Structures are given as C-alpha cells and as structure tokens.
Amino acid sequence: xxxxxxxxxxxxxxxxxxxxxxxxxxxxxxxxxxxxxxxxxxxxxxxxxxxxxxxxxxxxxxxxxxxxxxxxxxxxxxxxxxxxxxxxxxxxxxxxxxxxxxxxxxxxxxxxxxxxxxxxxxxxxxxxxxxxxxxxxxxxxxxxxxxxxxxxxxxxxxxxxxxxxxxxxxxxxxxxxxxxxxxxxxxxxxxxxxxxxxxxxxxxxxxxxxxxxxxxxxxxxxxxxxxxxxxxxxxxxxxxxxxxxxxxxxxxxxxxxxxxxxxxxxxxxxxxxxxxxxxxxxxxxxxxxxxxxxxxxxxxxxxxxxxxxxxxxxxxxxxxxxxxxxxxxxxxxxxxxxxxxxxxxxxxxxxxxxxxxxxxxxxxxxxxxxxxxxxxxxxxxxxxxxxxxxxxxxxxxxxxxxxxxxxxxxxxxxxxxxxxxxxxxxxxx
Ligand SMILES: [Zn+2]
Numbered sequence: 397x398x399x400x401x402x403x404x405x406x407x408x409x410x411x412x413x414x415x416x417x418x419x420x421x422x423x424x425x426x427x428x429x430x431x432x433x434x435x436x437x438x439x440x441x442x443x444x445x446x447x448x449x450x451x452x453x454x455x456x457x458x459x460x461x462x463x464x465x466x467x468x469x470x471x472x473x474x475x476x477x478x479x480x481x482x483x484x485x486x487x488x489x490x491x492x493x494x495x496x497x498x499x500x501x502x503x504x505x506x507x508x509x510x511x512x513x514x515x516x517x518x519x520x521x522x523x524x525x526x527x528x529x530x531x532x533x534x535x536x537x538x539x540x541x542x543x544x545x546x547x548x549x550x551x552x553x554x555x556x557x558x559x560x561x562x563x564x565x566x567x568x569x570x571x572x573x574x575x576x577x578x579x580x581x582x583x584x585x586x587x588x589x590x591x592x593x594x595x596x597x598x599x600x601x602x603x604x605x606x607x608x609x610x611x612x613x614x615x616x617x618x619x620x621x622x623x624x625x626x627x628x629x630x631x632x633x634x635x636x637x638x639x640x641x642x643x644x645x646x647x648x649x650x651x652x653x654x655x656x657x658x659x660x661x662x663x664x665x666x667x668x669x670x671x672x673x674x675x676x677x678x679x680x681x682x683x684x685x686x687x688x689x690x691x692x693x694x695x696x697x698x699x700x701x702x703x704x705x706x707x708x709x710x711x712x713x714x715x716x717x718x719x720x721x722x723x724x725x726x727x728x729x730x731x732x733x734x735x736x737x738x739x740x741x742x743x744x745x746x747x748x749x750x751x752x753x754x755x756x757x758x759x760x761x762x763x764x765x766x767x768x769x770x771x772x773x774x775x776x777x778x779x780x781x782x783x784x785x786x787x788x789x790x791x792x793x794x795x796x797x798x799x800x801x802x803x804x805x806x807x808x809x810x811x812x813x814x815x816x817x818x819x820x821x822x823x824x825x
Contacts, residue, residue: 404537406612406756406804413562413810414803420558421541421802422503424450424490425550430498431491431587438592439469439491439583447490451557451581458565460579468593469583475564477576481817484575485604486563486809487769487780488556489585493791496548503549505799506540516545516793524794531611531788532796539799549795551787555802556607557581559785563809575816578604582769588624588730590769596778603744605812606770609784611760612801615748616782617738618763619771620672620693621700622730627653627711630722633684643683644720650679650686652717656710662703670695670763674703695733695763731767734774734781741779748781751812755804783808 405411427447432440439445451471455463460473471490477483492498506514511533516522522545526533532540543549560579567574578601582590585608609616631646654676660666664673672694679688690707694700708725715723738744752759764771770780786801 404800406800407754407807409810410755410800410803410807413566413806414799416562416565417558417802417806418505418539418799420561421551421554421797422505424554424557425501425503428499428501429491429550430494431584432494433587435587438589440587440589441491444491444583445469447557448581448583451490451561454561455564455579458561459568460564466593466595470594471579471581472599473579475567475577475579477813478573478817481573481575482603483578483601484813484816485578485580485599485601485778485780486560487580487582487604487606487773488560488608489553489582489590489769490557491583491586492548492550492552492554493586495791496793497546498548498550501547501550502544504542504544506542509536509538509540511536514540514542514796516542518544518546519793520545522793524789524796529788535798535800538801540796541799542796543793545793548791548793549787549797551785551795551797552790553585553608553785555785555787555797555805559607559802559806559809562806563813566806566810567813572814573817574813577813585769588767591772591776594769594773594776596773596776599778601778603741604770604773604778604780605748606768606780606782607785607805607809608768608770609782610787610790611784612786612804613752613757613760614762614784615745615752615759616762616764616768617745618695618735619731619733619767620695620765621697621733622767623692623700623704624728624730625690625692625704625707626687626726627690627707628685628687628724628726629653629714630685630724631683632720644718645683646681646686646721647683649714649718649721649723650681650688653711653714654679654688656713668765672696672699672703674707691730693765697733731771732775734771734779737774737777738779738781744779745781747812747815748783750815751808752783754811754815755807757804757808
C-alpha cells in the first residue's frame with residue numbers, strides 16, 4: 397500500500413515535502429489577501445499584509461536571514477548558500493484576484509480523488525468535471541484541494557508561496573551544495589502593480605523565478621505585451637425634458653464604440669495561443685462623460701501597436717460622427733513580453749528544465765496569455781521565467797490544486813537551488 401501511495405508523487409523528494417506544502421497552503425488560503433483595482437494605497441488593500449506578516453514570522457522559525465517586511469509590503473529573506481554559489485531569486489505573490497470572491501475561503505481536500513465530477517458543497521451549481529478538464533481526469537489518486545464553491549481557492553498564488561516556503565524549510569537543514577537564495581513575496585500582482593517598488597539592487601539576485609504558473613511541468617518564458625487603454629467620451633448634458641437638439645449622450649457614444657469592436661476576432665473569447673486581443677474590461681460614467689477601460693495584448697509588439705491603433709481609429713470615428721462630443725484615448729504600457737530578455741540568459745532556462753526533470757516531471761515550455769511579475773522584472777534586467785505551481789482554473793470559484801503537483805513544484809525549487817550551485821562548481825573549477 398505504501399508503494400502505491402508514494403507512486404502518486406513525482407519523486408521521493410516531492411513525497412517528503414508534500415505534508416509541509418499541504419499544511420502551509422491550507423493555512424495561507426484561509427487568509428483574505430484580495431487586491432483591489434483603483435485603490436490609492438500601496439498595497440491596494442492592507443489585509444494582504446496579514447499574510448506577509450505571517451510569512452515573516454514563519455521564515456524566522458525556519459531560520460532564514462535578513463528577513464524584512466519592506467515599507468511597501470514586500471517580504472524579503474535570504475537563505476545563505478554554500479561557497480561560490482550564485483544568488484538566485486524565488487518570487488511569489490501573496491495577493492489574490494479581485495475578479496472572484498476572496499474572503500472566508502474554506503478549503504476542502506478531496507483525499508485520494510476517485511474520479512468523477514466534484515460538486516462544491518457551498519454552491520452545488522459549481523462543479524468541476526473531469527470530462528471537460530483533462531488535467532483533473534489525469535489526477536485520480538491525487539489529493540485535490542478546492543474551495544467550497546462560493547469563493548476562489550487562492551492557489552494563485554498561495555500555492556507558489558507554500559512551495560517556496562516548504563523548499564527553503566527543507567534546504568536549510570540539508571548539507572548539499574546550493575545557491576544563495578533570495579526570497580521575495582510581493583503584493584498587488586493581480587492588479588498589475590506587483591513590482592512597482594521592487595528594489596532590484598536590494599534583492600541582489602542574478603536570476604530569479606516566479607512560482608506563479610499552473611499545470612504540472614510548465615515553464616513559461618514568454619508573456620503577452622500589454623497596454624491599458626482608457627477611452628473617454630465627453631458629451632453634453634441637458635434635462636431630458638428639454639433636451640431636443642441639445643443633449644449629447646456619452647453613454648450612447650461609448651456603447652457605439654464598443655459595438656464597433658470586431659465581433660468575431662481579436663477578443664479573449666475568440667482567440668488562443670499567440671493570438672492577441674482587444675478587451676473592454678470596464679465601463680463607467682453617465683450622460684456627460686463615460687469611460688471605457690480596455691486591455692490590449694499580443695505576444696508581438698508590432699501587432700500590439702496595430703491593435704492599439706485600431707482602438708484609436710474606432711474611438712475617433714465616433715468623434716467624427718458626433719463633432720459636439722470630445723473623445724480622448726490614453727494608452728499606458730502594463731508590461732512587455734519577457735522572451736527577448738530571457739533568451740539572452742540560456743542558463744536560466746536550462747537550470748529550470750533540469751530541476752523540473754530531477755523532480756520527476758517532464759518540462760513543458762508554454763506561454764502566458766497574460767503577464768507576471770517576471771515580465772516586469774525581466775524588463776528591468778532580472779531574467780525571471782515562471783514555473784508551474786500545480787494550481788488550475790485560476791480566478792474562478794472552481795479553482796483547484798493537486799497536493800501531489802504542489803509537492804512536485806516544491807521539489808523543483810529544491811532541485812533548482814542545487815542545480816545552480818553545481819553549475820557554479822563547473823564554471824569555477
Ligand atoms: Zn498569480
């Protein structure tokens with residue numbers, strides 16, 4: 397029976413780390429760390445720091461050094477390496493998405509999953525169906541963690557946090573050669589501000605990895621490039637009783653603009669893989685003034701600029717049809733595809749692939765239809781690919797994570813820190 401049980405783990409190390417990963421994960425997801433759009437504070441919500449403070453105290457118990465909660469809410473800590481080894485960063489974010497309820501998460505562990513539909517008891521309309529989710533179908537015998545269906549789970553990114561914590565807790569007591577590790581737990585990743593105050597010099601790593609991916613074995617070295625675009629329509633208000641020939645309704649202008657976007661292409665709901673999109677994500681305002689916020693994304697920077705030019709043309713066309721209105725288009729860069737930066741550092745990718753293999757998993761290169769903290773950090777000069785965490789269905793109440801996959805990710809982190817030390821021995825010896 398013991399052999400059967402441990403066979404579910406990708407490696408003996410993963411089996412050994414699994415209890416610690418599971419316990420940490422279940423502890424962290426119960427803490428509400430939901431970020432908030434349009435907040436004027438940093439971090440966007442103070443409650444994110446509840447987890448940051450817990451991590452500071454747990455890192456102290458583990459025995460890491462230089463543990464710090466910065467004034468902006470980042471947790472930094474150091475695990476000293478053996479002589480001559482380089483400094484490698486491990487990064488995860490404590491916040492969860494505002495897209496789905498994030499308070500009072502009640503995690504459920506479906507032990508030794510037998511297959512079949514998982515119905516979430518807090519809201520039985522929420523089901524996770526292996527017929528639709530091949531990753532779940534392939535995880536019979538795993539311990540599957542879900543929420544009760546009324547909230548997100550928070551595997552994005554508390555799985556990553558738990559995996560890094562379990563890995564450094566293991567490494568601290570082992571004699572094998574290892575790189576020096578700098579740990580960072582960031583805030584506000586989900587509202588696109590995860591690295592706004594990230595001090596690269598203070599972090600002091602020569603390469604880093606975010607633990608913020610998804611399916612088993614995935615290594616992501618490519619993201620979207622992204623713009624945030626705000627289109628504002630200013631109309632002319634008038635009392636509706638005496639508005640004839642006078643009123644210019646900004647609500648209707650915004651509606652016309654949205655209706656003019658391509659209906660069958662260039663949207664998240666009609667594209668996949670490397671295809672980009674224009675996505676009106678929020679709208680707000682009234683008769684006098686209405687603003688449409690859009691996210692525009694593509695893996696290719698030239699195509700990204702084409703999509704943005706299309707938004708501008710469509711907005712301006714509304715202004716030409718109604719000259720009494722004023723239309724403004726503001727474009728702001730959110731992040732750039734990190735591929736170009738990471739390609740300059742082949743060792744960063746090779747080390748991750750080797751570590752994933754040593755954890756007993758076949759590495760899969762994939763691309764992110766979104767961004768990560770790593771995209772920003774790579775642009776700032778710190779190559780930072782993204783490693784899988786084992787979480788699935790992010791940003792939804794049907795989010796789930798396999799304990800066995802999380803253990804494989806934690807084992808990958810341990811192996812990675814050792815691979816970097818070996819590389820150093822070869823280059824210096
Ligand atoms: Zn994330």
